[in-house]
Structures are given as C-alpha cells and as structure tokens.
Amino acid sequence: MSQSPKIELHLHLEGAASPSFVRGLAAEKKADISGIFDAQGHYKYADFNAFLNVYEVATSVINTPQDYARLTTAVLEECAAHGVIYAETFLSPDFCGGGDVGAWREYVAAMQEAALALRDTIELRAIVTCIRHFGPEKARAPALCAAETVGDFVTGFGIAGDEKTLEPRDYAWAFDCAREAGLRLTAHAGEWRGPESVRACLDDLHVERIGHGVRAIEDPALVERLAEDGIVLEVCPGSNVALGVYPNWRSHPIETLRARGVPVTVSTDDPPFFHTTMSHEFDRLADTFGWDDTVVREVNLTAARAAFCDETTRQALIKRLESQ
Ligand code: ADE
Ligand code: ZN
Numbered sequence: 428m429s430q431s432p433k434i435e436l437h438l439h440l441e442g443a444a445s446p447s448f449v450r451g452l453a454a455e456k457k458a459d460i461s462g463i464f465d466a467q468g469h470y471k472y473a474d475f476n477a478f479l480n481v482y483e484v485a486t487s488v489i490n491t492p493q494d495y496a497r498l499t500t501a502v503l504e505e506c507a508a509h510g511v512i513y514a515e516t517f518l519s520p521d522f523c524g525g526g527d528v529g530a531w532r533e534y535v536a537a538m539q540e541a542a543l544a545l546r547d548t549i550e551l552r553a554i555v556t557c558i559r560h561f562g563p564e565k566a567r568a569p570a571l572c573a574a575e576t577v578g579d580f581v582t583g584f585g586i587a588g589d590e591k592t593l594e595p596r597d598y599a600w601a602f603d604c605a606r607e608a609g610l611r612l613t614a615h616a617g618e619w620r621g622p623e624s625v626r627a628c629l630d631d632l633h634v635e636r637i638g639h640g641v642r643a644i645e646d647p648a649l650v651e652r653l654a655e656d657g658i659v660l661e662v663c664p665g666s667n668v669a670l671g672v673y674p675n676w677r678s679h680p681i682e683t684l685r686a687r688g689v690p691v692t693v694s695t696d697d698p699p700f701f702h703t704t705m706s707h708e709f710d711r712l713a714d715t716f717g718w719d720d721t722v723v724r725e726v727n728l729t730a731a732r733a734a735f736c737d738e739t740t741r742q743a744l745i746k747r748l749e750s751q
Contacts (some may be wrong), residue, residue: 431510460485493537574605621645636658644683660689660692
C-alpha cells in the first residue's frame with residue numbers, strides 16, 4: 428500500500444518525531460532524557476498517561492523555531508515515503524513559544540517555510556490545539572494564537588491531551604474564538620470516554636470532525652447521527668490498539684462504523700510511539716477487514732473532502748485520488 432496516494436488528517440507533529448531525531452536534539456542541547464527510551468531505543472511507556480508524560484519530555488528538547496522546521500521536514504519526508512500527499516498536523520502554541528503570539532508567529536513561519544519546500548511532494552496544513560489537561564484557562568492563548576495566524580497554513584483548531592479531564596464545554600471560549608476567526612474545528616473524543624464525549628463535542632464545541640470518535644460505536648443512535656450529519660472521524664486504529672483502547676485489530680470498530688455509513692478516515696496519530704506508518708495502517712486494514720483498493724480510495728476521498736484546506740487544493744487532491 429505504500430505507493431497508493433493517501434491523505435492523513437490526524438498527526439501530532441511532536442508525536443511523529445522519531446526517537447533518533449529526539450535523541451539527536453537532546454545530545455545537541457546536553458539534555459538528559461534517556462529515561463524515556465527503552466533498551467532498544469524506542470519510546471518507553473506503559474499506558475496512556477505515561478505516554479502523555481513521555482510525549483511531553485520528548486517535546487521539551489524541541490524548543491526553537493529551527494527545531495520545529497527540522498522536525499517538519501523530517502516528518503513530511505517520512506509521510507511522503509508512505510504515499511501521503513496531504514497531511515494535517517496538530518501544533519500547540521503551549522510547546523511553540525509558551526502561548527506568546529509573537530513567538531508563535533516565528534514558529535509558524537519556520538514550519539510553513541519547511542513545508543513549502545516540499546509542497547511538490549506533499550502538502551501540509553496546521554491545526555492548532557489546546558491541551559485538555561492543561562485546563563481551560565491555558566486554552567485561551569492557543570485559541571488567540573490560532574486566530575492571529577489563520578491563513579493558508581494554519582486552518583484548524585482542536586483539542587488534544589487527556590480526555591478524562593474536565594468536559595468539552597469547559598473549552599467553549601477557545602472554540603468560539605477560533606470559529607469566529609474562521610478556523611475549522613475538530614476535537615479528540617470517544618477515545619478514552621464513551622459516546623457522551625462525542626456528543627458533547629458536537630453539541631458544545633460545534634466541531635465538524637472528531638479525532639478518534641471510535642467509541643461512538645457503543646451507541647447506535649449516535650452512529651446514525653454521525654452518518655446522517657456527515658461527521659468525519661479521524662480514526663487511528665494502530666494507535667487505539669497500541670494504547671489498549673481495543674485489544675486487537677479484529678475488535679476495532681472502524682469497519683462497522685464504515686459499513687453503517689459513518690465517514691471514516693485513517694491516520695497514524697503518533698507513529699513512532701505506536702510503531703506504525705500509513706502503509707502499515709492500510710496493510711493491517713487489508714489483512715483484517717479485506718480493504719481493497721476501492722475501499723482505500725473511498726476512505727482517502729472522504730479525507731480529501733473533509734480536509735481543512737482551500738477548494739483548489741481539495742479539487743487537486745480529489746483528482747489525484749480519482750485517477751488511481
Ligand atoms: N496527544 C498526542 N497523542 C494523543 C492522543 N492519542 N490522544 C490525546 N492526546 C494526544
Ligand atoms: Zn491524537
């Protein structure tokens with residue numbers, strides 16, 4: 428599957444940093460973060476909360492606009508090697524300049540320049556995220572940063588982090604601010620909490636896509652609503668299996684959701700953490716559910732239609748996928 432063109436909508440930029448990239452930066456900065464790696468040099472974590480901790484320690488050495496530009500280049504090259512022609516990445520002003528708008532602008536400029544250099548191979552857009560476990564007060568600065576930089580690179584706003592903390596409505600100010608600035612909206616939900624968390628993001632934050640959303644499967648009425656309203660799920664099956672949301676690929680609900688008419692897309696979330704790539708995701712979906720080229724094209728067309736990009740870019744993506 429590595430050569431078929433793919434669209435990836437759910438990818439955390441720091442979460443896509445390889446252990447060797449992070450080790451290299453740590454060495455340059457003389458930072459000792461060896462505790463986050465296992466004997467094989469892979470990221471080491473035991474559960475979701477430990478994963479979030481390791482994520483934040485790894486991210487702590489990626490701390491200048493130039494670091495983020497290098498990371499953008501490395502991540503886009505890796506995505507493109509697996510056939511990704513368009514990606515959206517989550518970025519957090521909390522990690523890029525501590526929520527200061529002036530600093531954030533410098534990070535955005537560096538990443539956009541790195542992305543533009545590769546645009547003949549792969550296109551990138553950015554979704555600014557607030558971090559749920561940092562709390563609602565800390566979510567305001569990312570929303571303001573997003574509003575100040577909305578344009579042809581920064582196109583979306585969302586929320587990541589520990590879904591078990593607080594409620595979507597606690598972040599309504601940030602989402603209202605982002606919506607009023609013209610940003611498209613998505614939110615992580617239905618990964619660690621059940622269907623009510625997905626409903627709350629739709630009703631209280633008015634998002635048009637859900638990050639994960641897979642536990643909607645536990646409520647048939649919600650599944651029907653997602654299908655009827657065309658709410659797109661950014662499904663990351665390998666992430667869900669690696670973190671234990673589902674015990675194995677066979678029990679993952681992506682195919683049942685798709686069969687019931689929910690628009691599903693496929694992404695990697697934090698690929699080196701979960702030992703996955705976009706090729707690996709589609710290979711496992713082929714093995715497990717018999718996804719053939721027709722299904723793969725349809726799922727990627729769903730992603731192109733739901734992408735937070737301008738119409739010219741969207742039509743070019745659709746044309747490329749349809750010509751396969
Ligand atoms: N941040 C990085 N990966 C995440 C995930 N899978 N869920 C929530 N927040 C995240
Ligand atoms: Zn995610």
